[in-house]
Amino acid sequence: MSNLRLWSTAGMAALLFTASGCGESQTPTVTTSPDSETTSVAESPVESADTPSEAxxxxxxxxxxxxxxxxxxxxxxxxxxxxxxxxxxxxxxxxxxxxxxxxxxxxxxxxxxxxxxxxxxxxxxxxxxxxxxxxxxxxxxxxxxxxxxxxxPETQLQDPQFVLNALNIILETVDEEYSAAVVDGKIVEAIEYQDSLGFILYSENLYQTIADQVSQTNPEAHETITANLTELKKAFPSVIPPETALKTPEEISQWVKEIEESSTL
Missing domain, CATH: 1.20.120 (Four Helix Bundle (Hemerythrin (Met), subunit A))
Known part of the structure; x- marks a missing residue:
């Protein structure tokens, strides 16, 4: 196994990257400056209990x-x-x-x-x-x-199962980053919010490379995947995070899970 797969040190129960501002403050604020004292784990795809162990x-x-x-x-x-x-x-x-x-x-x-x-x-x-x-x-x-x-190899880049396996690794990182960004319904870490947005936008582009194939061979899976990618994007009205989160971390986790469950073709 490549050293790419790392466990998050923020705690298995939370499955999120550690970030300052996620502590006991009663009035969390959005962190937008790169100079803020943020401690984060390297953003390599993280292996969780639900991650395929043999990517x-x-x-x-x-x-x-x-x-x-x-x-x-x-x-x-x-x-x-x-x-x-x-x-x-x-x-x-x-x-x-x-x-x-x-x-x-x-x-x-x-x-x-x-x-x-x-x-x-x-x-x-x-x-x-x-x-x-x-x-x-x-x-x-x-x-x-x-x-x-x-x-x-082009054969792999055109293989829906290969692409979906990689896409789900990326979406697991979205789940973790968004969980780190939101506390008590507030966006407290702008960087993690923006990470999630960038990863979702790339995931959507990546899926489009195989969308036609999946829609033909497994239309139900295609419908589920596209619907959940659409729901994920709704959490991000702008690259500048709103003060109040539009979607909960639990909703993000559910949509990511539904995409993963539909990805075995």
Missing amino acids: SEDEEYLATLGLMKGHLIVAKQLMDEGKIEEAEPHIGHPVEELYSDVEEQLETRNVPEFKTTLNQLHDGVKAKIDSSKLNPDYDAAIKAVEGAIAAI
């Missing part, structure tokens, strides 16, 4: 790259809003928390290293360069991640 190396590889791309997707939304400081952690996490999980595989897959590309974008964001001037570096980072995904 393949290629499935984990795709899931990790999917998390990278999810971070970059939500970072771009923040950059477009002029919120460079808020975008910084989402630019940083792909290189700081996720890259090491695929780094050793890149050479065997004939993928050029792209840590330098990710760092260049991160350095620009940390320097608070105007977002429009960061677009070439952002595009290069996206292209690098997509190039790493393209190294997976």
